[in-house]
Amino acid sequence: MTDTPAATDPQRILRLWHRLDVTVRDLPLALLLLAGSLVPSLHGSGTEIGSLPDRPFDALAAAAVLLQCLPLAVRRRWPALCLILVVLGFGLDQLRGYHLFAGTGLALALLSAGAHLEWRRRLTMLLLSAAYVPFAVALHRLGPGESPAEFATFYIALAIPWGMGAWLRSTRAAEAEHRRRLAEQTRTAERTSIARELHDVVTHHVTAMVVQAEAARYLTAAPERLDQALSAVSDTGRRATTDLRHLLDLLHPDHGTEARTPPAGRLLTLVEQTRRSGQPVEFSEEGTPAESTGSADLVAYRVVQEALTNALKHAAGSPTSVRVCHGETQITVEVGTEGGGAEGSGAGGAAAIGAAAGGGRGLAGLRERVDVLGGDFSAERRPGGGFLVWARIPAGGVS
Numbered sequence: 001m002t003d004t005p006a007a008t009d010p011q012r013i014l015r016l017w018h019r020l021d022v023t024v025r026d027l028p029l030a031l032l033l034l035a036g037s038l039v040p041s042l043h044g045s046g047t048e049i050g051s052l053p054d055r056p057f058d059a060l061a062a063a064a065v066l067l068q069c070l071p072l073a074v075r076r077r078w079p080a081l082c083l084i085l086v087v088l089g090f091g092l093d094q095l096r097g098y099h100l101f102a103g104t105g106l107a108l109a110l111l112s113a114g115a116h117l118e119w120r121r122r123l124t125m126l127l128l129s130a131a132y133v134p135f136a137v138a139l140h141r142l143g144p145g146e147s148p149a150e151f152a153t154f155y156i157a158l159a160i161p162w163g164m165g166a167w168l169r170s171t172r173a174a175e176a177e178h179r180r181r182l183a184e185q186t187r188t189a190e191r192t193s194i195a196r197e198l199h200d201v202v203t204h205h206v207t208a209m210v211v212q213a214e215a216a217r218y219l220t221a222a223p224e225r226l227d228q229a230l231s232a233v234s235d236t237g238r239r240a241t242t243d244l245r246h247l248l249d250l251l252h253p254d255h256g257t258e259a260r261t262p263p264a265g266r267l268l269t270l271v272e273q274t275r276r277s278g279q280p281v282e283f284s285e286e287g288t289p290a291e292s293t294g295s296a297d298l299v300a301y302r303v304v305q306e307a308l309t310n311a312l313k314h315a316a317g318s319p320t321s322v323r324v325c326h327g328e329t330q331i332t333v334e335v336g337t338e339g340g341g342a343e344g345s346g347a348g349g350a351a352a353i354g355a356a357a358g359g360g361r362g363l364a365g366l367r368e369r370v371d372v373l374g375g376d377f378s379a380e381r382r383p384g385g386g387f388l389v390w391a392r393i394p395a396g397g398v399s
Helices: 010-019 022-037 059-074 079-096 101-116 121-142 148-216 223-251 266-276 296-314 346-358 363-372
Strands: 281-286 320-326 330-337 376-381 387-394
Touching: 022 059, 022 101, 059 079, 059 101, 079 101, 079 121, 101 148, 121 148, 266 281, 266 296, 266 320, 296 320, 296 330, 296 363, 296 387, 363 376, 363 387
Parallel strands: 281 320
Antiparallel strands: 320 330, 330 387, 376 387
């Protein structure tokens, strides 16, 4: 089987054609109409109004042909100039009685003006309508006297291509507005996604650093424990910098399509960091992650991160459990905090976490993330005190 040469590829030829200047693309139609108008057998076979007798082809007829044909090459670049020249040529054609085949160019000029004229469209339409009146009167006097109804019918016939052009223009404008709104929605969605990522990264690490720094204030009498606390603050700061650098890499235009999900073992690292901040956390992970999870791994990581951040904020010191179960088609995450912590204990701590679930960018943002993937999310008080965050995230979802 022989491959088709690139030079004869229809799609390639079409792309090259569209790269040409619009005047070059419109020129063949103008030349084709010009050639047809110069064919002797087509003389006198064009548009005819006023019933004037046919006049032989002469120098003025050639001028009328050129005025009605060549301006069509700029019908999209300069539609107003094209329309004026074609109208002048058409007027000369009809008043002299040539009835040239080039008269077809008037409809094309009106169609192009209706579609591409950018300014003073109504004024142009009014001026053309006003100019038509003396033109019709002159034809009526020069000819055998056609009825006004004939001239009115021809005026309506001229309004049709103008109206078609106006419809094409409005359709293009509506499509452009639709694309603009779609682009704006896409930008808004991207900004929202970036805001969520920044919130998830910054809030968790900064919260951990604040808790660790507060704890260090009470360890001045134990230098070795103070050193451990300050080391934990430094480690958390370095992790925050690393995560922020990774997020900024994702925003870079040259960033590739590598996986956005956190590396394996990040959940355990996240739990260990929370433990070093003074929060007792029990962690269990079951099952084997699917080969292709889409964004499910990242969303699961963010659910655990946000839940632990809220536990540090509103129920510091309360026993917390993290359970992650990997299935063939979904990931289940469950993060529970008991209600008896040192800070924010009991109903007060649970109520605070509940308030975090109800507004802001935290758990409410996670709910949106899970909903996008077609999963389920809940964040509610436990009957016996404390708080429970639960999510079922379909694997293999949108990347």
